[in-house]
Amino acid sequence: MAVDELIPIVMTGPSGVGKGTLIDKLRKEYEGSFGHIVSHTTRKPREGEVHGKHYYFTTVPEIEKDIADGKFIEFANVHGNYYGTSKKALQDVAAQGKLCILDIDVQGCEKVKKANIPCKFIFISPPDFSVLEKRLIGRGSETEETLKKRLDTAKKEMAYKDIPGFFDHVVVNDVLDIAYADLKSIISPFIDLQKSRK
Numbered sequence: 001m002a003v004d005e006l007i008p009i010v011m012t013g014p015s016g017v018g019k020g021t022l023i024d025k026l027r028k029e030y031e032g033s034f035g036h037i038v039s040h041t042t043r044k045p046r047e048g049e050v051h052g053k054h055y056y057f058t059t060v061p062e063i064e065k066d067i068a069d070g071k072f073i074e075f076a077n078v079h080g081n082y083y084g085t086s087k088k089a090l091q092d093v094a095a096q097g098k099l100c101i102l103d104i105d106v107q108g109c110e111k112v113k114k115a116n117i118p119c120k121f122i123f124i125s126p127p128d129f130s131v132l133e134k135r136l137i138g139r140g141s142e143t144e145e146t147l148k149k150r151l152d153t154a155k156k157e158m159a160y161k162d163i164p165g166f167f168d169h170v171v172v173n174d175v176l177d178i179a180y181a182d183l184k185s186i187i188s189p190f191i192d193l194q195k196s197r198k
């Protein structure tokens, strides 16, 4: 498949499915092809997360003002925290001739679609629901309360993958290497295009 436009790649899927893990692998293998889009969030930093690198950590009043000013292409309030991608963050990456990869939730995808921004939409799905719970517990990032919230949200998000035409691709993340190979086959035409434009 040939592509002729360096459109952003949007990865979504329930919390704990492995989006971050897959994106990290892509970034390692194709170092230099992907720009770094720094999202904004009002959640507290996890250990090791750096402001301006992993996220712009911001406050609710600040992000609400920027959203009202139309500075975000998508944003969502997930589990009581805002997450969003500013237009400027995408422009910064495009200006460097790099490929954008967005890790956003399903609500964010809806907003990007409504904003008519052309993107490649990829849903990362768990093989089954119990796997999600295991991965979230295994990651050690959740309290009992946030785990329940994430799993409740995940149930709703999973329904979207079956909406005809909503996603361009669904990748099942069961065995990591197989999921990664599937993802690579979808993304490699974009990598080729990005490299040819250097």
Ligand SMILES: Nc1ncnc2c1ncn2[C@@H]1O[C@H](COP(=O)(O)OP(=O)(O)OP(=O)(O)O)[C@@H](O)[C@H]1O
Residues within 6 Å of the ligand: 013, 014, 015, 016, 017, 018, 019, 020, 021, 022, 135, 136, 138, 139, 173, 174, 175, 176, 177, 179
């Ligand atoms: N195929 C896989 N098999 C087993 N474990 C996996 C697999 N993919 C990811 N994991 C593990 O599952 C946990 C959740 O993965 P990750 O943090 O990448 O999820 P995420 O979708 O980015 O979540 P969030 O949206 O909450 O950031 C991590 O501990 C990761 O190492």
